[in-house]
Structure formats: structure tokens, C-alpha cells
Amino acid sequence: MANANSTRARGLEVEHYYWGCWAKGTREALIQHGYAQKDSPFPGDPGEKKTSLKTTDPKGRAITIRRESKYLFVVSRDWSDDENVWYERREAQKKEAERVARDREAEVKRATKLVDSWPKTTSAFREMANRWASLYLVMLEEKLVDGEGGGGFRYDLEAVRKIEHLVDELLEVVETGTVVMDFDARKQATPACLASTAQRAVDTAKQDNIFQLHRVK
Numbered sequence: 001m002a003n004a005n006s007t008r009a010r011g012l013e014v015e016h017y018y019w020g021c022w023a024k025g026t027r028e029a030l031i032q033h034g035y036a037q038k039d040s041p042f043p044g045d046p047g048e049k050k051t052s053l054k055t056t057d058p059k060g061r062a063i064t065i066r067r068e069s070k071y072l073f074v075v076s077r078d079w080s081d082d083e084n085v086w087y088e089r090r091e092a093q094k095k096e097a098e099r100v101a102r103d104r105e106a107e108v109k110r111a112t113k114l115v116d117s118w119p120k121t122t123s124a125f126r127e128m129a130n131r132w133a134s135l136y137l138v139m140l141e142e143k144l145v146d147g148e149g150g151g152g153f154r155y156d157l158e159a160v161r162k163i164e165h166l167v168d169e170l171l172e173v174v175e176t177g178t179v180v181m182d183f184d185a186r187k188q189a190t191p192a193c194l195a196s197t198a199q200r201a202v203d204t205a206k207q208d209n210i211f212q213l214h215r216v217k
Helices: 027-032 081-116 122-145 157-176 183-189 192-208
Strands: 005-009 012-016 020-026 052-056 062-067 072-078
Touching: 020 027, 027 072, 081 192, 122 157
Parallel strands: none
Antiparallel strands: 005 012, 012 020, 020 072, 052 062, 062 072
């Protein structure tokens, strides 16, 4: 656990450490909140040391009472074995929760980066599609007709003319074809951690007519 976790009550300040706890307040506040016994002596009482003394709390646990000022005292004690087990378990749970939170944050960052990389408009998608087509279709055409990729094998001139013609047609389709938003595909592609955010974005897109509102069947 942390070095210290502080809480305050009326007339009382309490801090929890890995080794135990201490509470500072008036005699009345310490007794009222169960940190000292009603009939327990306090430092400075007749016959007691002026600065500190050892005694027990209402549950019989060993405590040390130290005088801070005329009216303020500090009661400190070590954790019992049962409390140590409880605090160790709580610390383990806290660390696990922190790890889960870190993993969740990293997952959201990765997912956000992915979603941010997607085209935001039909024209942006078409531009990306043109780059894909220009790269891969032209590369495919070269591999099929130059003879080098196949170790000398290639298609004959008639097949080459057909391939070139089909590649040109595909490039034209990519350039001029109608682009639509497939909302089902968008939903499936969106990481689960961003599902609600993505749905709001899609709803906004529909409302603002950013996309052509056609669903691909």
C-alpha cells in the first residue's frame, strides 16, 4: 500500500501506513473513535511519563500514546496479523486494478490510433483506394508480363493485352465508382473498447450527411 493514506474526522486525523496506523487528536476524540480506552492513562497524567507511554486500545491491541501538545495526542500501533493479511490482499487487488487500468488505457490508445487512421470521408477513402490500386494492380501487371518474376515465364502478347486492359478498367472503377459506407462492416471493424464512441460517430455521420447513406447488401 502507499506510504500513508490519510483520513480526517471531527477533531481527529488518521494515517494508515504499511506497518500500521496512527491517529492524532484530543483525548476525547481518540477515546470516542476507539483509538484509546476511556480509562487509559495518557502521557502527562499523574504518575505517568510526560511524553509517551505504552498501553492497549479497547480491543486489547498494543498501542503507544505520545503527547503532541497540551491537548493533542498521537496514538500509534502496528497492524495485527489479520490486518496485515487484509491489507496485503487489498494492496494486491489495488495493483491488479492499476494493471488492468493501464492495459485498458494502452488498448484504447492502440484502438484510437487505428480508428483515426481510417478515412473520414468518401473522397479520403477514394484517395486511399487509388493508392492501393496504383501500387498493387500495377505491381501485379508487371509480375505477370515481365517474365522476371516467373524466372522467364510470362503470358503471351494476347494475354498481356487482356491483362493491361483489365487493369486499366479496374483502375477506372476505383477512380470513378460510387463509394458507400457499410455501417455493419464499420461496426465489426471497430475495436470493442471504442464501440460506443464509434456508434456515436456513425450516428453523427448519418445526421450530417458526411457519408452517402447507403447500406451495402
